Amino acid sequence: MDKFKTVLNIANQHTNLGFGVVALLTAGGEQIFSSVVFGCPCSPELNFVYGMVFLLVPALALLLFGFMLSKKTWKLVTGLCRCKKRPCGWRRLFVEGHVLCQISSSALVAPCTWIAVALLNGNYFECAMTGNSTSSYYTQHLCTQTKAAEQCWKDLHKFPCGKGSEVPEADRGRVMLTLRAHSQILGWLLIAAIMLSNLLLTCLARCTSPISYLQLKFWRAYAREETSMMESHIPKHAKELAGRNLNSFFTNKPPEEVYTPSNEDWEKISSLYKFSSRKQYYSTLHRVVENHTETDVGMQRMTSVRSNDSTSICPAALGFVDDGNSAL
Template sequence: MTGNQDQEQLVEQEVKKFQVVVDLYYKYRNSLGWGLMTVLTIGAESIFSNVVFKCPCNATWNTSYGMVFLLVPTLVLSILGFMMRGPNERLLDSCTKCCSSGFMDICLFCWSLTWTSLLWPLMWIAMALVEGTFTECASSGTVSTAESLCSKIFASSTKDYENCVNELPLVPCNKATVSEVQDLLKVLKAQSQVTGWILVLVIILIFLINAVVKYVCPTNTFKEEHFRYIYKQRENDIFQIQAIEHASKLAKENVQHFFNQQSENSSKMHLPNTEEWKTISSSQTSDKYYSPLHEYVEKHKNVSQTQS
């Protein structure tokens, strides 16, 4: 018996250590996830621009090749952003419910979901524009860009103009035979970098507008909003602990029943149904409640008191 008790104590200690790691993960998972994705976005863009990307320097392929490297990672990052942001903030459920109800809250929830999910794609595009590698290749292959740039240094009816239009796709590879045409690479890079810095400025302005709207529009006081923020944090922490305990008891009951189905000593436990899970998973709640779970519990208490 002593050996079994010691073994159980060792297992319990290991479970507690593991639980500490799990608690830290759930507490900082948003910050860790966003920080990791930001570093990966910056690193991936640098690797793609300097190592993977090789402009074909061909009038047929330059534009499509450059746009693929610019837009496909943007689409992938958008999907990852929605996948990571939606479950964490439960905004997808709220957008669905707002759409069905038709309230103005759909604008707030869906805007928050869309903006935060598109942050990494916008970061990728801004960095790619400032770097200029993708856009130099893509722009050099477009007819309109070639005609616009070449007409500024050569007359459109001359042979030099025709050579300029034909040799502009070779500029990203430094293969243009005419020096004036090769110098147009600086113009392409400048156009790309200016556009990139404008996009960076737009992102910063949207951040500022979000911050102003967040702290100015709420009807509650700053102290109450701060209290609500603390309450939700503590509710999540306590919910995590209680959920682990409840799940452990239910799992133990099921395992005992599986191995000893004739024993009926365990008491019946309540397991929330699908509608109850959906109710507490919503991001919408009335002003007099601090969270969907708080609202559910209070309403359930009122119904129980009315029935009694």
Template sequence: MDKFRSVLNLSMQQQKTLGMGMLALLTVGGEHLFSVVVFQCPCSSWNFCYGMVFLLVPALIFFVIGYLLSARTWKLLTGCCVRSGGCFGRRRRNCPRCLYVFFLTTVEASVVPFTWISVALLNGTYYECAMTGFDSKFYRDSVCTGRPEECVDNLSSFPCKRTTSSLTAPVIDDVLKHIRAQAQVLGWILIACIATLALLITCISRCRSPVSFAQLKFWGTYLEEECRLLQSKSQQHAKQLAERNITSFFDFKEPEPFETPTNKQWEQISLLYSFNPKGQYYSMIHKYVESGSQRNHSIRSVEGDVPPPSALEFIDAVNVSSSGI
């Protein structure tokens, strides 16, 4: 069992290292499987709708899943509607910070959907089916330029390689190659735009980093260790509390005193992180512990607190759900 846990922990560490890249590779494989096994163009007036559904709906599903799997989403929303200081509570000053975190979550959740769309365009199967059913006279005329007149009227049947007396297989192949070339050009343009944007955002965020490269690496290591220890301590603490309650129930005796963090304390360590140049806090738990005599008061806002620079946004992305919380 211990060996299995070691392998599992190693797999989790590798998953954190590869991150969204692994999900992107899985998306490539999923797209190929869908295009070969599941997708069958109807070769009718349904072409455009059918092709666009396969091109965009899986991307939408991946986008929603990206929100569901993001730690930021649940750190932002949990208790938000009932806390007076939540994103939609009386303290409206929290709204810009919440909107910024929502924007970062959206960007993170968009990686896999854009990967799906890019790979699907490079493959060209979905786009080919969709555009042969595109109800636009201008587009149909442009695709069928220099080809028999029947090309425009029979364009939707081309993905199934249905031919007539004047539309030979080479003519159909030429039209499909032209449409597929459009898809691949769009795919490479989309990939180039995403890569350029990612490079610019990364460079700007690192240039605005308030700490050095070495400290940034240390910060990430600290958060991993804090998450691991929090999970271990939470399991141990929960087990002790459960044993105490079960023993009290079955032995019909008063429970022994047992201290556990209050609701307010749990709330304080679950807040969105705010960077303070005057303090060197690596997480909300670190900030709470260092607050000393101020622990019983809110650590939500301290003089000098500002939204963390984008280079430090990985703090709120730590998956606290895996920590047993």
């Protein structure tokens, strides 16, 4: 598990590298499933369901796993049902839908890779398309290539197993070759669509970027460093507070003063980031810190961060801020 986390941390430092690692891991998993786990039942009732389950259900699981791994998902849903302090109008729903689209763009990498690799492999498609649930027009088209079309239609579900059919082996091979060709064509079309859409979305995000290329690069570096230091500082502070409490309990002495942020402070830095062209803040934490002020009695908390309940949309080019890594 530690090695897996290390791979994810390295991948998160660069978007293209991260997507590449996820795609490679998914492709490797699909190959293992296809060669070790998958076995077409060669049944007229089960072929279609079995093939489609192996094609789509793992993709759905990977999609859900992608949502679970995103920090932005939990920032979005934590406290979402509490509408006492937050406006719950259409504008806020639109903003949250925009954030959900940003999360989905990253979460879709693994499932799309699974489906594309599975289609290029062809095993799942071949099994599914030889079941009785497929279109009769499509199966008739496949069997017109054989000399015994009627017998082919009856025994089509047995073709993936390569035996048990009275249709000549050459005809069976021709049908299976056609199925594999159709599967691979769909796979390459899906890959082309993914690459084209990714290019267009990236160009659109960069075109509408409110900041320059080098500042965007600096911003990414800052977001990564802040996230890394936050994840290392939280356990240290928790250990300090726990040690203070245990020492006070076992020695029966008053506890030493250890400052811990209030619920309001935690809520401020946990909110989704909002870009402001008037004030340059590199993260929500940066905004909260800048809104503190020095007084005679020390650092005091001022009014709530204005953007805490804001419904403004963060530019797509800055979608990496809440995750601490590049999103484009």
